[in-house]
Amino acid sequence: MLELVSVRRHFGPLKVIDDLDLSVAKGDVLGILGPNGAGKTTLFNVILGVHPVSAGHVRFEGRDITRKRPWSRCQMGIGRTYQVPKPFSHMSVFENVLVAAVSGGQGSIRASRDWAVEVVELTGLAHRMERPAGELSLLDLKRLELAKAVACRPKLLLLDEIAGGLTDMECDELLEIIRGVHRQGATIVWIEHVIHALRRAATRLAVLYGGKIISSGTPDAVLADPRVREVYLGVEA
Numbered sequence: 001m002l003e004l005v006s007v008r009r010h011f012g013p014l015k016v017i018d019d020l021d022l023s024v025a026k027g028d029v030l031g032i033l034g035p036n037g038a039g040k041t042t043l044f045n046v047i048l049g050v051h052p053v054s055a056g057h058v059r060f061e062g063r064d065i066t067r068k069r070p071w072s073r074c075q076m077g078i079g080r081t082y083q084v085p086k087p088f089s090h091m092s093v094f095e096n097v098l099v100a101a102v103s104g105g106q107g108s109i110r111a112s113r114d115w116a117v118e119v120v121e122l123t124g125l126a127h128r129m130e131r132p133a134g135e136l137s138l139l140d141l142k143r144l145e146l147a148k149a150v151a152c153r154p155k156l157l158l159l160d161e162i163a164g165g166l167t168d169m170e171c172d173e174l175l176e177i178i179r180g181v182h183r184q185g186a187t188i189v190w191i192e193h194v195i196h197a198l199r200r201a202a203t204r205l206a207v208l209y210g211g212k213i214i215s216s217g218t219p220d221a222v223l224a225d226p227r228v229r230e231v232y233l234g235v236e237a
């Protein structure tokens with residue numbers, strides 16, 4: 001579904017993404033791990049076209065999208081959540097989801113409205129529909145962040161540290177919603193530091209370090225990899 005070939009993204013002399021190859025198959029839940037500043041969010045920004053690549057190619061469903069603009073990639077079916085949720089705080093939860101459903105959908109306003117209701121239910125926000133987004137708890141803000149991305153009907157959904165700051169119980173609730181989104185057909189790439197959540201959801205893990213993927217494979221194999229234990233988990237090999 002997604003392929004990055006020899007991708008580089010440099011900021012001046014800083015080589016944040018450096019000759020990186022990555023592929024994601026349809027139906028995957030790929031977890032991305034890596035120390036702070038490893039370039040994980042930059043990787044998402046490259047996939048989405050927010051940052052143009054310094055070199056290399058990005059392919060989505062067999063098409064070269066390297067030169068496509070972010071809005072065009074969104075219309076092709078790539079959606080994302082942001083690390084820091086910033087909804088339209090004066091608008092209701094439902095209105096926020098509706099904006100995303102209308103922007104990302106290709107149907108009528110009425111079809112977008114029906115879809116927004118479905119998404120609100122799928123993400124556990126039905127009881128908060130009329131509340132201003134600015135009054136939500138952290139868990140509900142994360143639900144809304146997910147709902148806005150899902151409302152755009154992404155085939156590939158990029159989640160950026162969506163479980164950050166939640167209690168274990170809240171994290172479990174969010175995990176169930178993410179599993180529901182995956183069951184509905186979305187392929188997922190999920191950056192996360194909450195390893196226990198990622199371990200339960202991911203079909204594969206990849207670890208980013210020094211601008212490259214230094215380990216990838218099943219969650220158990222990657223978390224047992226001596227290099228990963230040394231550079232990310234802080235355990236001597």
Ligand SMILES: Nc1ncnc2c1ncn2[C@@H]1O[C@H](COP(=O)(O)OP(=O)(O)OP(=O)(O)O)[C@@H](O)[C@H]1O
Pocket residue numbers: 011014016034035036037038039040041042043
């Ligand atoms: N627009 C930019 N201009 C210059 N440097 C940038 C830019 N965006 C990111 N960087 C730098 O790239 C490096 C990687 O940042 P990035 O946010 O991708 O890391 P990350 O792995 O997502 O970190 P975290 O886990 O803390 O969120 C950092 O050194 C950051 O300062």
